[in-house]
Amino acid sequence: xxxxxxxxxxxxxxxxxxxxxxxxxxxxxxxxxxxxxxxxxxxxxxxxxxxxxxxxxxxxxxxxxxxxxxxxxxxxxxxxxxxxxxxxxxxxxxxxxxxxxxxxxxxxxxxxxxxxxxxxxxxxxxxxxxxxxxxxxxxxxxxxxxxxxxxxxxxxxxxxxxxxxxxxxxxxxxxxxxxxxxxxxxxxxxxxxxxxxxxxxxxxx
Numbered sequence: 557x558x559x560x561x562x563x564x565x566x567x568x569x570x571x572x573x574x575x576x577x578x579x580x581x582x583x584x585x586x587x588x589x590x591x592x593x594x595x596x597x598x599x600x601x602x603x604x605x606x607x608x609x610x611x612x613x614x615x616x617x618x619x620x621x622x623x624x625x626x627x628x629x630x631x632x633x634x635x636x637x638x639x640x641x642x643x644x645x646x647x648x649x650x651x652x653x654x655x656x657x658x659x660x661x662x663x664x665x666x667x668x669x670x671x672x673x674x675x676x677x678x679x680x681x682x683x684x685x686x687x688x689x690x691x692x693x694x695x696x697x698x699x700x701x702x703x704x705x706x707x708x709x710x711x712x713x714x715x716x717x718x719x720x721x722x723x724x725x726x727x728x729x730x731x732x733x734x735x736x737x738x739x740x741x742x743x744x745x746x747x748x749x750x751x752x753x754x755x756x757x758x759x760x761x
Contacts, residue, residue, distance in 0.1 A: 573611055573613075573671075574668075574671040576611075577664075577667050577668060577671070578668065580607075581664050581667075581668065584596070584597075584600055584660070584664075585699060585702055588702075588703060588707045588709070589706065589707045592642070592644075593642070593644070593653055593657070593703075593707070593709060594644040594645050594651075594652050594653040594656070595645075597652075597653065597656035597657050597659075597660050598645075598652060598656050600656075600660050601620075601624075601656050601659055601660050604620055604660070604663065605617065605620070608620075612755075613755045615752070615753045615754070615755045616663075616666075616667065616670070616755060618747075618750075618752045618753075619663055619666050619667075619747055619752055620659075620663045622743065622746060622747055622750070622752065623658070623659045623660075623661075623662035623663040623666070623743060624659045626658075626662065626739065626742065626743050626746065627654075627655055627656075627658035627659040627662065628650075628655060630658060630735070630739060631650045631651070631654060631655045631658075632650070634732065634735075635649050635650050635651065636713070637711075637713050637714055637728070637729075637732060638651045638653075638654050638711055638713055639651075639711065639712050639713035640653065640709065640710065640711055640712060641708070641709070641710045641712055642709070653709075658739070661695075661696075661699065662739070662740060662743045665688070665691060665692050665695060665740060665743075666688075666743070666744070666747065668691055668695075669687065669688050669691050669744075670754045670755070670756050671756055672687060672691075673687070673754050673756065674756060675687075681745075681748055684744075684748070685741065685744060685745070688740070688741070688744045689740075689741060692740040692741070692744075693737060693740075696736060696737070696740065697720070697723050697725065700723070700725040700726050700736075701723045701724075701725040703725075704719075704724070704725045704727075705724070705725070710727075711727065711728070714727055714728040714729065714732065715727055717729055720733065
């Protein structure tokens, strides 16, 4: 069934946001080499709010909050495992660089995924999770490799541990490496369980 003209134009405009989302995501990573990473990511986290308002996707604010609280829980558990070669801001023993890098990272992953979920809107959770993971794992490795090798952001607390093969990134004990690949999946499942809406999917329906 064809969408009414007005709805079609609105959906077409929404689909074009994918390019803005991708460009801004890459830009944030590149800016890590120009600005202090903790200040940059804190600023990006709060700038996401007006960006979602301006692009009429305020439904995604729920995902941003979920990403923050999952990241905060992770930092409470693993705060002793973070000590960088740069003196990043620390509050109550929690380093703000990994806190906001996880918050922004998890949200960005869902933001990119949200543009493609309509392809699987009739499929099960396992299919959607597979799509999300297919976006999550490559981008995680890309971000970690870039931060470590290009911008020299090193976690001295776990530097003695070997990194992953080939990319030589995520130098951390095995349990942390496993958590890095699982935390995004946990985030996605929580968003799904809470029935947080995808604005792109909503329009397509």
